[in-house]
Amino acid sequence: MTALLEIKGVMVHFGGLTALKDVNLAVSAGEVLSVIGPNGAGKTTLFNVITGRVRPSLGSVVFRGQAIQREAAFRIARMGIVRTFQKTEVFGALSLVEGVLAGALARGDPDPETRAREALESVGLQEKAHLRADQLPYGDQRLLEIAQALAAMPQVLLLDEPASGMNHQESAHIVRLIGQLRTKGFAIVLVEHNMHVVMTISDRVMVLNYGETIAEGRPAEVRADPRVIEAYLGVQKTDARAG
Numbered sequence: 001m002t003a004l005l006e007i008k009g010v011m012v013h014f015g016g017l018t019a020l021k022d023v024n025l026a027v028s029a030g031e032v033l034s035v036i037g038p039n040g041a042g043k044t045t046l047f048n049v050i051t052g053r054v055r056p057s058l059g060s061v062v063f064r065g066q067a068i069q070r071e072a073a074f075r076i077a078r079m080g081i082v083r084t085f086q087k088t089e090v091f092g093a094l095s096l097v098e099g100v101l102a103g104a105l106a107r108g109d110p111d112p113e114t115r116a117r118e119a120l121e122s123v124g125l126q127e128k129a130h131l132r133a134d135q136l137p138y139g140d141q142r143l144l145e146i147a148q149a150l151a152a153m154p155q156v157l158l159l160d161e162p163a164s165g166m167n168h169q170e171s172a173h174i175v176r177l178i179g180q181l182r183t184k185g186f187a188i189v190l191v192e193h194n195m196h197v198v199m200t201i202s203d204r205v206m207v208l209n210y211g212e213t214i215a216e217g218r219p220a221e222v223r224a225d226p227r228v229i230e231a232y233l234g235v236q237k238t239d240a241r242a243g
C-alpha cells in the first residue's frame with residue numbers, strides 16, 4: 001500500500017533544543033497511526049511540521065508523492081491535510097453551523113452549507129447546529145473541532161489529543177467516531193494520552209521520547225516494550241480533567 005503521507009528524516013531545532021530528531025512515519029488511507037510519548041516529546045511539533053507551521057531543518061514531508069515541507073500552511077490545508085488543536089479552538093460566538101462553515105469556505109467549497117451540515121452529522125452534532133459553540137459542553141466542543149476539520153474535506157486528519165478532558169462515555173464516542181472516519185478512508189494520525197483510546201483504535205503506534213522514535217508497531221507490541229514502559233507508560237501522567 002502506498003502511503004498517503006510520509007515523513008522522512010525530519011529534524012527540528014528550537015535554539016539549543018532538538019525537538020525532533022530523524023523522525024520517520026508513513027500513514028495510508030483507512031489507517032490510524034497513533035503518536036504517543038511524554039509531555040514535551042515533540043508530538044505537537046510533528047503536527048506543526050506536517051501542517052507547515054514549523055520548518056524542519058532537515059528531512060521532508062511527502063503528501064501523495066509531493067514534497068510539501070516548504071509549502072505555506074494554508075496551501076497544505078487546501079491540499080487535504082487538516083488538524084485539530086490540543087487546546088480547544090472553536091469559534092465561541094458563532095452557531096455551530098457558522099463555525100463549521102468557516103472550514104468549508106477555507107477550502108473554497110462550492111456548497112459550503114451542505115458540507116457544514118454533513119460535517120456536523122458525522123460527529124453527531126446535527127441536532128445542536130443552531131446553538132452557539134460556547135453553549136456546548138466541553139466534550140461537544142472537542143467534537144465540533146473535528147467537524148470544523150472535516151468540513152475542509154481532508155484526506156489526512158491530524159488529531160491532537162481529541163479525548164483530553166473527556167469522561168469515559170465521551171472518549172468511547174471518540175473511539176467510535178475515529179473508527180467511522182477510518183472506514184470512510186481518511187488517513188488519521190492521532191496524538192493522545194488516553195491509552196485506552198490509543199490501544200483500542202490504532203492500527204500502529206509510534207512512541208516519541210525527547211524527539212526520538214523509541215518504538216513503533218502494533219498496539220500490543222508497543223505496550224509490552226520495556227523502553228516504552230520505562231519512558232512513558234510506567235510514569236504516564238494522569239489527565240486531571242478526565243476524572
Ligand SMILES: Nc1ncnc2c1ncn2[C@@H]1O[C@H](COP(=O)(O)OP(=O)(O)OP(=O)(O)O)[C@@H](O)[C@H]1O
Pocket residue numbers: 014017019037038039040041042043044045046086
Ligand atoms: N515554538 C517553539 N519554540 C521553542 N520551543 C518549542 C516550540 N514548540 C515546542 N517547543 C519545545 O519543543 C519540545 C516539544 O514540544 P511539543 O509541544 O511538540 O511536545 P508534545 O509532545 O506535544 O507535549 P505534550 O504532550 O505536553 O503536548 C518541548 O520541549 C517544547 O517546549
Ligand SMILES: [Mg+2]
Pocket residue numbers: 043044045086
Ligand atoms: Mg502536544
